Amino acid sequence: MGVMARVKEIFRSRNVDKEKEKVTRSIQSLALNDIVTFDLEDYIVIGKITYKDSDWEWTVYHLEGERNNRWLSLEEDDEWIIGIYDKSSTPIEEPSSRTLTYEGTEFQLQEHGSAKIKEVEGSVGASVNQTVQYWDMVDKETQEKLLSIEKWGESLEASVGQEITEKEISIIAGT
Template sequence: MGIFDRLKKVVKANKNANVKPQDERNIFNLKVGDIVSIEDVDYEVKGVMKLNDSGWKWTEYKIKDARQTYWLSVEEDDEIEISLSHKVTAITTEPPKKYEYEGVTYYMQEGSEAVVEDVSGKINVSKGDRVDYYEYSDSDDEKLLSIEIWDGQVEMSKGRWIETFEIEIFPGS
């Protein structure tokens, strides 16, 4: 039995403990050290970054499983939108309207500039940093691609949408 399995059992055993509703973890208030289980894969929250694009706010969690680092992006529009992505090698410096990557054609959905409002944990950005971001999806809106430009450095990631019912949260503290 691994440490995450033991942690899950302890959390489940203490579910009925005296916890105030405002203290309960949810997808909007994860903290460094929490465990997020997505489709039965456990990830530890390593960092939290809150972004703001002219009043439009969202949170990105840097999460890590046993092999790789991922980004869990959470925003509330008309509904809750959650995506899981991982970094890939950037092969462009100029974000086009349409982009082909690994045989999939992605179409730009939005692009703008955001500012980091808050950051905690192991993320290599600071409060006040700015990022130009461009979000893409395939024609079925199932596969996602993101291009971010941080102070001239291009980062690219690909991912997919996640449903809230696919997520289980185990507070780390």
């Protein structure tokens, strides 16, 4: 079933009497099957991963869209930091210094560490207690483009994204 068909099915299956109770969602309370709209495209939340590195935790949601899948990240650092990422198919090597040129952009390291998967829901390709190394990098010139690199065992994955505000997305509760 396509994404739009699934979105229509979610709306059809909702109980009108329960709508009066109105379930509201925020970026902090996203759940599986919620609908997230960003940049005029609808996505269904199909997965969630919560990472933990010492006392630091952050959550990433797997979003399925009609044209592509994306990852929505959420972390709290005095305020909520939200990022939206697209998985890249361009091969990448493990960063060996504080800077890295990737897809023609020079990135600078912001954070690097090892995290344990604390929680998994839905379709994410990870499991609880799995360990992942990560590098969070930012475009050295404009500070607007983000690069997330994760090392799962011997496999490296790169995702390119940007920081967004909660005002740039809308959320409809799927249940």
